Amino acid sequence: MRVLVIGAGNMGLTYSEGMAKSPLLGKHNLNIYDTDPKKITTLSKEAHFDVYDNLEDCLPKADIVFLAVKPYHIEDLFKSMTKYINKQQLFVSLMAGVTIDTIKEQLGIKKVVRAMPNLPAKVGKGVTSYTESSDVSKVELIMVRNLLDTTGTSIHVDTEKFIDASTGISGSGPAYVFYFMQSMLEAALKMGFSDYDSKILVSNTFEGAIELFNQSDISPEAWIDRVSSKGGTTQAAIDSMEDNNVKQLIQDAAYAAFNRAIELGQEK
Ligand SMILES: NC(=O)C1=CN([C@@H]2O[C@H](COP(=O)(O)OP(=O)(O)OC[C@H]3O[C@@H](n4cnc5c(N)ncnc54)[C@H](OP(=O)(O)O)[C@@H]3O)[C@@H](O)[C@H]2O)C=CC1
Numbered sequence: 001m002r003v004l005v006i007g008a009g010n011m012g013l014t015y016s017e018g019m020a021k022s023p024l025l026g027k028h029n030l031n032i033y034d035t036d037p038k039k040i041t042t043l044s045k046e047a048h049f050d051v052y053d054n055l056e057d058c059l060p061k062a063d064i065v066f067l068a069v070k071p072y073h074i075e076d077l078f079k080s081m082t083k084y085i086n087k088q089q090l091f092v093s094l095m096a097g098v099t100i101d102t103i104k105e106q107l108g109i110k111k112v113v114r115a116m117p118n119l120p121a122k123v124g125k126g127v128t129s130y131t132e133s134s135d136v137s138k139v140e141l142i143m144v145r146n147l148l149d150t151t152g153t154s155i156h157v158d159t160e161k162f163i164d165a166s167t168g169i170s171g172s173g174p175a176y177v178f179y180f181m182q183s184m185l186e187a188a189l190k191m192g193f194s195d196y197d198s199k200i201l202v203s204n205t206f207e208g209a210i211e212l213f214n215q216s217d218i219s220p221e222a223w224i225d226r227v228s229s230k231g232g233t234t235q236a237a238i239d240s241m242e243d244n245n246v247k248q249l250i251q252d253a254a255y256a257a258f259n260r261a262i263e264l265g266q267e268k
């Protein structure tokens with residue numbers, strides 16, 4: 001099986017590195033293509049995969065093709081791909097919003113898996129949701145799942161609505177966590193802590209809370225109760241967030257991403 005990844009950016013490179021570390025593919029069975037000459041030069045020196053600056057040499061021989069460019073790049077990309085593809089090939093899109101029908105129609109192919117990954121894939125802690133067009137076989141789907149799982153874990157969803165929804169939760173989600181971290185870092189700095197101490201306080205607080213959550217069956221709400229004493233400091237902080245409707249605002253933000261994913265799918 002030969003895999004080609006198109007787009008050597010955050011996601012394309014992350015997946016390439018995940019697949020390269022796994023025993024699933026040898027170096028020459030994993031190819032990456034990008035249009036940026038600088039990236040090609042750097043990757044050719046370092047990478048554990050074959051790097052290409054033209055589609056002619058890599059696309060025709062690929063069995064599975066990962067699409068990892070920005071949604072606004074597909075028009076040019078798809079035009080340049082059409083003469084090198086065939087109907088046996090399976091396309092795995094990591095792109096937000098772009099629908100299976102758009103990919104099928106614009107490329108004139110039938111087998112598409114649409115996936116929504118997230119950035120912690122870089123450290124093997126990603127979560128990817130995926131769904132497929134009706135022409136993808138069970139065996140092909142298992143192969144794709146194995147490839148996706150080289151960067152963490154994955155969930156299968158039945159419809160593309162859940163791909164757009166997971167974009168609002170897990171795809172964009174790391175940015176919400178970083179937003180919260182940044183806010184706490186800025187509060188710590190304002191309180192007079194050094195950069196170093198602020199970082200230690202904040203990163204260990206996040207890491208510790210996640211570990212507690214992962215090692216238990218208790219909901220985040222129940223953990224909040226365990227941190228809070230009646231009339232104490234945590235209660236003051238949570239009351240402040242509730243008074244300011246923070247929970248609703250976070251949910252609104254997740255829906256904004258979800259809706260934007262749907263909108264991206266409607267833009268041609
Ligand atoms: N970043 C994230 O956390 C997530 C991203 N995604 C999705 O992944 C996709 C890629 O995002 P991301 O990796 O962040 O984007 P990047 O911009 O980091 O990577 C895209 C890469 O594709 C290259 N490229 C552009 N046009 C072409 C082309 N015609 N042929 C080959 N390569 C091309 C770009 O080159 P150049 O820089 O020169 O334009 C760049 O190297 C997006 O569709 C996004 O929706 C999904 C979930 C999470």
Ligand SMILES: O=C(O)[C@@H]1CCC=N1
Nearest residue numbers: 095096167171172173
């Ligand atoms: O911001 C974006 O559009 C992409 C999709 C999910 C994360 N990054």
